[in-house]
Amino acid sequence: MSVAILRQGDYLIASIQVDLSDSQVLELRDELSERIGRVRARGLIIDVAALDVIDSFVARSLGSIAITARLRGAETVITGIEPDVAIAMVQFDLDLAPLRTALDLDEALSLLDRLTQGAGEDEA
Amino acid sequence: MRHEVRVPISSDADLVPARAEGRALARELGFSQTDATLIATAISEIARNIVVHARSGELVMTGIQQPHRYGLVIVASDAGPGIPEIDTALERGHTSRRSLGLGLPGARRLMDEFEVETDAAKGTTVTMTKWRARDELERLRARRRERA
Incomplete structure (x- = not known):
């Protein structure tokens, strides 16, 4: 499986396992949007450390996943952007505003707890 | 050291090996x-442009050696x-069909040299290069190899 999607309380954690093709990125967007509704997730964490690069397409897709998730009632936090990948991302004139990021899973979880006012802990 | 790597591109799935090959050659x-990573990102953009x-x-990726740089x-x-x-x-922020317009200007900024030849009859060729200086130690080793 190229992306492992786990559920923790009110949150979904999508951990990308291998570098993805463009089609797989779009499939992930659709899959996450559907799952958010199905499990009534309030938060979504996407770990992108396994992606070889974050080019203009992937960056835009992550932004559209975040916006789609918000329309479905969930906040999104991206983790695992490596330093060299971040340096490359700066070269594109991308609107990175929809992307909330955290350095690791712990930080992402506490950020989501703040964003959703502890909704994730209520169920746990 | 491999000096030339060819990667045929016929679908978005081919971008994955293209990035990996480019990264491997860059490290070599x-x-x-x-x-x-900058090189792999630029490769991803121009390969997507083909698709x-x-x-x-x-894509043809070639490693070249000059006296003072690779x-x-x-x-x-x-x-x-x-x-x-x-x-x-090639302008900043230009968007084209399927809004992939950031690709070419982005790739240009990631590389040191970037050139596009495009023609309705012949198609498109993008040539881009990244340089790195050879340090003193590498030059010394090269001189020793020449003498040996």
Whole structure:
């Protein structure tokens, strides 16, 4: 499986396992949007450390996943952007505003707890 | 050291091996991890450009050595319909069909040299190069090898 999607309380954690093709990125967007509704997730964490690069397409897709998730009632936090990948991302004139990021899973979880006012802990 | 790597491009799935091959060749040529990522990102953009505008084409990546520097040259060629208004396509923030317009200007900024030849009859060829200086130690080793 190229992306492992786990559920923790009110949150979904999508951990990308291998570098993805463009089609797989779009499939992930659709899959996450559907799952958010199905499990009534309030938060979504996407770990992108396994992606070889974050080019203009992937960056835009992550932004559209975040916006789609918000329309479905969930906040999104991206983790695992490596330093060299971040340096490359700066070269594109991308609107990175929809992307909330955290350095690791712990930080992402506490950020989501703040964003959703502890909704994730209520169920746990 | 491999000196030339060819990657045929005919679908978005081919971008994955293209990025990996480019990164591997960059590392073999002694580029830093960061430069290898910049190169792999630029490769991803121009390979996607082939898929979107021409459906299929080819990437040829070549390592070159000069007295004071190493280079990685990437040539992306296709026999597609060409890119109309190429100057506009290379401007910052330009968006084209399927809004992939950030690709070419982004790739240009990631590389040291970047050139596009496009023609409705012949298709499009993008040639881009990243350089890295050879340090003193590498030059010394090269001189010793020549003497030996």
